Amino acid sequence: MRDPMAELPRILLVDDNPTNLQILSEAIQQAGWTTLFATDGESAIEQAVYSPPDLILLDVMMPGINGFGVCQRLKANIHTQSIPIIFMTALSETVDKVQGLQLGAVDYITKPFQQDEVLARVNLHLKIYHLQQKLETQNTLLNQEIREKNIAEAQLHQLNQELENRVEVRTAELTEALQTIQRTQVQLVQSEKMSSLGQMVAGVAHEINNPVNFIYGNLRPAKEYFQELLALISHYQQEYSSPSQALQNHINEIELDFLQKDLLKLLDSLYIGADRIRQIVLSLRNFSRLDEADIKTVDIHEGIDSTLLILHHRLKASHNRPAIEIKKQYGDIPMVECYPSQLNQVFMNILANAIDAIEEYNQQRTIEDIQINPSKIRILTEVCNNDRVMIHITDNGPGILEKIREKLFNPFFTTKPVGKGTGLGLSISQQIVVKKHGGTITCDSTLGQDTTFTIDLPTRLLVPPDGMIQPKRL
Numbered sequence: 001m002r003d004p005m006a007e008l009p010r011i012l013l014v015d016d017n018p019t020n021l022q023i024l025s026e027a028i029q030q031a032g033w034t035t036l037f038a039t040d041g042e043s044a045i046e047q048a049v050y051s052p053p054d055l056i057l058l059d060v061m062m063p064g065i066n067g068f069g070v071c072q073r074l075k076a077n078i079h080t081q082s083i084p085i086i087f088m089t090a091l092s093e094t095v096d097k098v099q100g101l102q103l104g105a106v107d108y109i110t111k112p113f114q115q116d117e118v119l120a121r122v123n124l125h126l127k128i129y130h131l132q133q134k135l136e137t138q139n140t141l142l143n144q145e146i147r148e149k150n151i152a153e154a155q156l157h158q159l160n161q162e163l164e165n166r167v168e169v170r171t172a173e174l175t176e177a178l179q180t181i182q183r184t185q186v187q188l189v190q191s192e193k194m195s196s197l198g199q200m201v202a203g204v205a206h207e208i209n210n211p212v213n214f215i216y217g218n219l220r221p222a223k224e225y226f227q228e229l230l231a232l233i234s235h236y237q238q239e240y241s242s243p244s245q246a247l248q249n250h251i252n253e254i255e256l257d258f259l260q261k262d263l264l265k266l267l268d269s270l271y272i273g274a275d276r277i278r279q280i281v282l283s284l285r286n287f288s289r290l291d292e293a294d295i296k297t298v299d300i301h302e303g304i305d306s307t308l309l310i311l312h313h314r315l316k317a318s319h320n321r322p323a324i325e326i327k328k329q330y331g332d333i334p335m336v337e338c339y340p341s342q343l344n345q346v347f348m349n350i351l352a353n354a355i356d357a358i359e360e361y362n363q364q365r366t367i368e369d370i371q372i373n374p375s376k377i378r379i380l381t382e383v384c385n386n387d388r389v390m391i392h393i394t395d396n397g398p399g400i401l402e403k404i405r406e407k408l409f410n411p412f413f414t415t416k417p418v419g420k421g422t423g424l425g426l427s428i429s430q431q432i433v434v435k436k437h438g439g440t441i442t443c444d445s446t447l448g449q450d451t452t453f454t455i456d457l458p459t460r461l462l463v464p465p466d467g468m469i470q471p472k473r474l
């Protein structure tokens, strides 16, 4: 674009009257501007298009295409539309000035010319034109800058988006990889724990089983033999009512009367003790059920009872804590097809957690408080739609905070001190219930009131025997 102030301004004079042209050109040259001429409309347009001037002084009345026509065509052409046009009319001519201005002219001057007026008006419009051009240039530059900025912003936005997407994908991949590692670890720990602990428990139970059965089985006949011997002694005493002094001394020494009474009591308590050992051994075998590592259809209540028996020492009262009451509300539920030893492990984990929670809670409670509101674990079972059973295990421990509840089933999540908790109990339980049995395990809790774990199991196994999720290759 030309800068009309940087170079000499070029003024195009259009008039069919050579005298007028002469006068005007003299005035304009005096001002130091360059003049161009045209004597008719057509050649004026041609010149203006070919080399646009900085201003046009245009006569209205001309033969051929008149000033208004020229103005209209110049304003319609993109190359010439911004050139300021000043119309020239004779005072005597009756020209519609408004029409001229509407066509886009900037001003009028009248003939005969007042030289100063012409120069002043031309000067003014050159300045306005100059400012307009400058403004336009700046506008164009500004628009260009805005466009470039917008493009840069769009590119930045896109790059950002791409980066975010990549971060998201990578995070998802890493999260999944981490979860896979944790799952694999849990499975490893679980299988290792199950096999080594289970084998040991089953082995010990098996070894104790036989001798305990000898003792238990022989106690009854032993008692009968003793009773017969006691009857014989009493018979002797009747037949020989006055024993020798030596015999009497012996009778006194061994306190025969006391011995007779105590021996029977002693035998009874031996019997109770042996019976208890038998039951514990049975529970241990029931619990580990290594002999039944496969799928079995079993009574779930038996599994819970065995687990409770193993946990008995943690439930009963001791010198520094009251007993934890177990409230069983067993429903009339059908047998369940399952992996019994694994389900027992789930009951064990949940019940042990409940006892842990209660114990910890009670350390902060007063004896009176515990007496008013004693520690309890309720085990409720029910059938659901005839094809599922639900087991609810509720403790009245401290309850679980919402933000902890979200993480309960995460592998290695524990709130217990090092050495006490592994954080694996619930995560293993979840795998067993969900992956192995096609069931669900959920936790509900009200702070300061209770916590309930609910296991929902189908009565028929729907998951294939090797249905455990295989760890994905990383």
Ligand SMILES: Nc1ncnc2c1ncn2[C@@H]1O[C@H](COP(=O)(O)OP(=O)(O)O)[C@@H](O)[C@H]1O
Pocket (backbone or CB within 6 Å): 349, 353, 354, 357, 395, 397, 398, 399, 400, 404, 408, 413, 414, 415, 416, 420, 421, 422, 423, 424, 425, 426, 427, 451
């Ligand atoms: N009945 C419960 N009451 C309160 N908190 C519980 C209960 N059961 C589980 N929790 C919380 O869940 C965590 C995870 O349990 P778990 O997976 O068995 O691991 P661990 O017992 O080794 O800590 C526990 O550390 C404890 O904070």
Ligand SMILES: [Mg+2]
Pocket (backbone or CB within 6 Å): 349, 352, 353, 423, 424, 425, 426
């Ligand atoms: Mg636990």
